[in-house]
Amino acid sequence: MPTARSEITDFTYFLAIARHQSFRRAGLELGISASALSHALKGLEARLGVRLLNRTARSVVLTAAGAELRDAIAAPFDAIAAAVETLNRYRDAPTGRIRLNVPVDAASLLLGPVLPIFVERYPDVELDISVSNRMIDVIDGGYDAGVRYGGTVPEDMIAQRLSADIRWIVVGTPGYLERFGRPAHPDDLARHRCLRFRLGDESLYRWEFERGEEAVAVAVPGTLTIDDSHLILAALGGGAGLMYGPEPLLRTGIEAGRWEEVLAGWSGYGPGFHVYYSSRRHLPTGLRLLIDLIRELRPLGL
Template sequence: MQFRRSDLADLSAFLEIARRRSFRKAGVELGISASALSHALRGLEERLGVRLLNRTSRSVTLTAAGEALQQAIQAPFDEIAQGLDVINRFRDAPMGRVRINIPTEAAIYLVGPVMAEFLKRYPDVEIEISVSNRMIDVIDSGFDAGIRYGGTVPEDMVAQRVSPDVRWLVVGSSDYFERHGVPQSPEDLLAHQCVRIRIGDDSIYRWEFERGEERAEINAPGALIVDQIEVGLAAVRQGAGLFYVAEPAVRDALADGALQAVLQDWAPVGPGFHIYYSSRRQVPAALRLFIDLVRELRPLG
C-alpha cells in the first residue's frame, strides 16, 4: 500500500494506545482527546483493511494483527526517537523529556532534594516523576527508567548506583516501649505489635536481621499493614507498634527523640538505591543528565 504522511502520526498514536491499553491515557500522553485518537485509529484501520484493536467500554486489547504491527514498528520508532535525542549534543541547552518510576522513599529522600537544581540547570528538559511502590515493567509502562533498592532491580536491566548502602532499623516510640518493653532479640518481636509493610511484589515483607554470621528472618505480627512508609511512621510515632525501616527515613526522628531504634546490633546493611533502564535502548540525554546530577549532589551521602 502507498504510505501517506498522516500514517506516521497515526502509527505513533497506535503505539501509544497499545502501550497504555487506553485511549484516555494515550490521549493525555499525546496531548489530544480520546475521541480524536479513536477517529485517527479508525481511519488507520480502514486504510490497512484490518482491525488493530478490540474496544469495549472497559478495556482496549490488541488483535492478532495489532500485536504483529506493534512488534514490527516499535523498534523503528524507538530508533527515530533515539536519533532525535542525539541532536541534544549540538544544542547549547539540552532539551527533551524523561519519565522515571520511583518508590516513595526515593521520591522523598533521593529525587525530591535534587529537583530544584535540575530544573535550574536544564530549564528546557521536562521530567516526569511517577511515585509507586508497585513493581512494574518500566519499559512496557512507558518509562525511561526506574529506581529501586539494588536487590530488587530486574536482572535484564542496566543498573547504576545512586546512593550508599542502607542500614535497616526497628524503631518505636518511647510510649510504646514503656507499655510493652524493649525486644532483646529478633525472636522477641513475635510477642510485640508490629506495623507490617506490603512491598512492591504484593507480598508482606519478612523482617531480616544479621549479626556477624548469624541470620534471622521474622514474620512480624501485627494488625496494621501499610504500603507507604510515611503512613507507617505516622502510626508508629503515636505508639501503634514497631516498624522496620531504612535509616534515612527516620534519621531526624531518631535525632529529636520522637523514635528510638532497638536491636541495633542486629541491623543489616543492604544495597542502596539504583537507577535502572533497558539495555536495548540508547540512554536519553535527559536521563544521563539526571543520573549525573544525583551522583554529584549525593542527597543520601
C-alpha cells in the same frame, strides 16, 4: 505519493499503540489522550484502506497488516528517534519529557533533594513522576524508567546504582518503650506490637537482622499492616508500635528525640536504589541528565 507530515505523526502513534497494546498506556507515553489516539488511528486506517488494529473492550491486537507495517517501520523510526535524541545533547538547554515510576521512599529520600536543582539546571525538561510501591512493568505502563531497591530489578532491564546500600533499623517512641520495654534480641519482637509493611508484590516484609555471622529474619506480629512508609511513620509517632525502616528515613526523628533506635547491635543492610530501563530503547537525554545529577549529588551516598 509522498508521505504527509500528519501521516508520520500517525505512524508514531501507531507504533506506540502496537508496543503497549493499549490506547491508554500509549497515550501516557506520548502525553495525549486515548481518545485522540483512537481518532488518529481511525484516520490512518481510512487513508491506508486497511485495518491495522482489532479493538475490543479489553485489548488491542494487531491485524496481519498491522503486524507487517510495524515490522517494516519500527527500526527506521527508532533510528530517527535515537538520532534526534543525540542532537538533543548538543542543545544549550535540553528538552524532552521523562516519565518515571518510583517507590515512596525513593521519592522522598533520593529524588526530593535533587529535583529543585534539576529544575533549575534543565528548565525545559519535563518530569512526570508516579510514586507507588507497587511493582509494575514500567515499559508496559508507558514509563521511560523506574527506580527500585537492588535485587528487585527485572533481569531483562539495564540497571544503574543510584545509592549506597541502606541500613535498616528498628525504632520506637520513648512512650512506647517505657510501656512495653526494649527488645534485646530479634526473637523478643514476638512480644511487641510491630508495624508491618506490605511490599509492592503484596507480600509481607520480614524484618532481617545480622550480627556477626548470625542472620535472623523475623515474621513480626502486629495488627497494623501498611504499604506506605509515611503512614507507618504517623503510626510510629503516635506510639502504635515498633517500626523497621531505612535509617535515612528515620534519622531526623531519632536526632529530634521523637523515637529511639532499639536492637542497635543487630543491623540489616539492603541493596540501595537502582534506576532501570529497557535495553531495547535509547536512553533519553533528560533521563541521562537526571541519573548524572543523582550520582553527582549522592543524597544517599554512593
